[in-house]
Amino acid sequence: MVKQRDLRNASGRGYLSKLARDIRMDFLLYVMLLPGIIYFVVFKYAPMYGIIIGFSDYNIVSGFSDMPWVGFGIFEDLFTKAAFQRAFINNIKISFLKILWGFPMPIILSILINEVKNLFYKKFVQTTVILPHFISWFVIYGMLYALCNLSTGAIPEILKSINAAFGTDIEVVNYLAQKETFMTVLILSYLWQSSGYGTIVYLAAITGIDQQLYEAAMIDGAGKMRQLWHITLPSLRSTIITLLIFRVGSIMNAGFDQIFALSNSLVISIADIIDTYVYRIGMEEAKFSLATAAGLFKSLIGLVLVLGTNWIAKKVDPDSGIM
Amino acid sequence: MTVMNPTRLFRKKDPYQNHISRTRGEKIGGVIICIFLFALSLIMIYPFWHVLMYSISEPERALGGGLFFYPRGISFFSYSLVLRNAQIWIAYKNTILKTLFGTLISVVLSAMTAYPLSVKRLRGRNFFSMMIFFTMLFGGGTIPTYLLVKSLSLIDTFWALILPGAVSAYNMFILRNYMQSLPSELEESARIDGAMAFTILFRIILPLAAPSLAAIAMFYGVSNWNSYMDCLLYTNSTSLQTLQLYLRQVLLQTSSANAAMTVTGETSEYVSDTQVQMVIVAVSVIPILIVYPYLQRFYTKGITVGAVKG
Incomplete structure (x- = not known):
């Protein structure tokens, strides 16, 4: 500390000389920072420059050097494509359903888990509900296949025996290959995979609530429901708002990993989202300009949504928000 | 005479039980919650169990x-049969190498980025x-990155x-926030003693940041x-195939006797496609x-130590 102050007093007063001196003093810190900065510039910012492909007529042979600028022509073309419109609508629809069912689930689960008094049992439940988060969507697809396939799957067999036993007539179908049922499979598998993981944050927040609040409420005669409504939920408020911002802000991410692993050509009309659309026309049909435009459209909406929801959250509660 | 704190008194009695005796409704509610959570746990575990049991059953x-x-x-x-196949070992090797080297590079790069940014x-x-x-x-998107x-x-x-996804901004900020919460006097006194930035990072800061370091290593x-996206987008040859993509390849061949063929190179009457897939x-x-x-332990810690603030 002493050394630093002496150095500061000794050298000149101009901004540039101060800057030069500060950089010299922390030179090694800048050296240390360099690889990370290079990484972000090369792998994150350089692709942002690549966005110009979305405004140009790119072809793979001539590359970047010779591509005619077409302005918003690609976008006009994109917006008239039925497949893109479909992907956009599916994207919003799937995300909306996921938020609707998936957002409250961890909150409800944490409140229930917190009610368990036996510590061993509590630990057991926590351990099992988080487990599905750690496996890939292809593994989940493998499990769903094992449960749903018509020849040896678990669920069709159960339904068949129910039909046989009670004389009912439940239709036995492959849920993974039916338009009518695929959305349910998508949402349920999403809930299965992510609900438990979401409880980590909420349980930590619930543990942080002052127990004396509950004791005081009990002395005043508040039952479980009133404690929940007047203590637990208000204490979770800023956590809930912050996570909801993240969630709504990422509405354009409808879950590429999941849909790419689970969907197939039979259900494409309801499962195709912007990300899978970009992958298909970009990587399989090599229409780079169109795919880039679709991706950019998605990213821009995402950016506006994050900034917008963050702004709203700050209005509602100045302590919340991500920025 | 000291004034007794009523809450203290009640706590002494039983730390886990509510001091006002629970009503009948609450007791029944507690039991219902326990049963519900048990059913939920079963739903979470069963698919894993199903796959494991199916895979070791007799094929017929x-x-x-x-x-x-x-x-x-x-x-x-x-x-x-599956483990005799060469491709699964290649896929295993690639995934293990990717996990080990990728994680090592990611953690080192993240720490080297996080530390300078934590120095105020x-x-x-x-x-x-x-x-x-x-x-x-905001990002450039799939195609420009490709x-x-x-x-x-x-x-x-x-x-x-390894490289395209080497540093995750989110993980880097978790680490930086944790380093920021360490007392800055540590760094200052080490500097006065003549320690260089790299020495301070590796000898002082990282050992103290071990909980969050372990968490992001797990992430x-x-x-x-x-x-699997990186492997899918950026590689074509089977010698670089990872486990997830190999799994995908085998799972997608459900139409005929292909799965067993792909894996074993022979159709055997003793083995079914589904079982090979389950294996x-x-x-x-x-x-x-x-x-x-x-x-689970480190994840839980990691998520609770770092909230992202820009």
Whole structure:
């Protein structure tokens, strides 16, 4: 500390000389920072420059050097494509359903888990509900296949025996290959995979609530429901708002990993989202300009949504928000 | 005479039980919650159990389908078939290498980025932080990134599996926030004693930041093990195929007797497609299950230590 102050007093007063001196003093810190900065510039910012492909007529042979600028022509073309419109609508629809069912689930689960008094049992439940988060969507697809396939799957067999036993007539179908049922499979598998993981944050927040609040409420005669409504939920408020911002802000991410692993050509009309659309026309049909435009459209909406929801959250509660 | 604190008195009686005796409704409610959570736990575990039991059952008996609470006969024939195949070992090797090297590089790079950004006097700290934070909000997209990887001649190299996703801004900020919470006097006194920045980072800061360091190592490790987009987009040759994509390849061949063919190179009457698929699912999930107790502990810590603030 002493050394630093002496150095500061000794050298000149101009901004540039101060800057030069500060950089010299922390030179090694800048050296240390360099690889990370290079990484972000090369792998994150350089692709942002690549966005110009979305405004140009790119072809793979001539590359970047010779591509005619077409302005918003690609976008006009994109917006008239039925497949893109479909992907956009599916994207919003799937995300909306996921938020609707998936957002409250961890909150409800944490409140229930917190009610368990036996510590061993509590630990057991926590351990099992988080487990599905750690496996890939292809593994989940493998499990769903094992449960749903018509020849040896678990669920069709159960339904068949129910039909046989009670004389009912439940239709036995492959849920993974039916338009009518695929959305349910998508949402349920999403809930299965992510609900438990979401409880980590909420349980930590619930543990942080002052127990004396509950004791005081009990002395005043508040039952479980009133404690929940007047203590637990208000204490979770800023956590809930912050996570909801993240969630709504990422509405354009409808879950590429999941849909790419689970969907197939039979259900494409309801499962195709912007990300899978970009992958298909970009990587399989090599229409780079169109795919880039679709991706950019998605990213821009995402950016506006994050900034917008963050702004709203700050209005509602100045302590919340991500920025 | 001291004034007794009423809450203190009640706590002494029983730390876990509410001091006002629970009403009948509450007791019944508690039991219902326990039963509900038990059912939920079963739903969470059963698919894993099903796959494992199916994969070790005798092939003909497994074909009966339905629920598998226990194996129907025990046969490791399908395992021996699958594990005799060379491609699964290649895929395993690639995934393990990717997880080990990828995680190592990611953790070192993240720590080297996080530490300077946690030093409050550093000039340009806010600028660099904002620059990295912005990449969490906006990105170039799949195609421009693919073209970049291509122009760097990384296509079909092992580096393509590691470098494009090497640093996650989110993980970096978790680490930085944790380092910021350490007392700055540590760094200052070490500097006065003549320690260089790298020495301070590796000898003083990182050992103290061990909880969050372990957490982000787990984040990177799990995502390296499970991710498949990089392999799908940036590699073509089977010698770079990872486990997840191999799994995909085998799972997608459900139409005919293809799965068993792909894996074993022969159609055998003793083995069914579904069972081969279940064996591969099991083989790719077992390593995760083995390390899961550690994963869970560090994940829980990691998520609770760092909230992202730009």
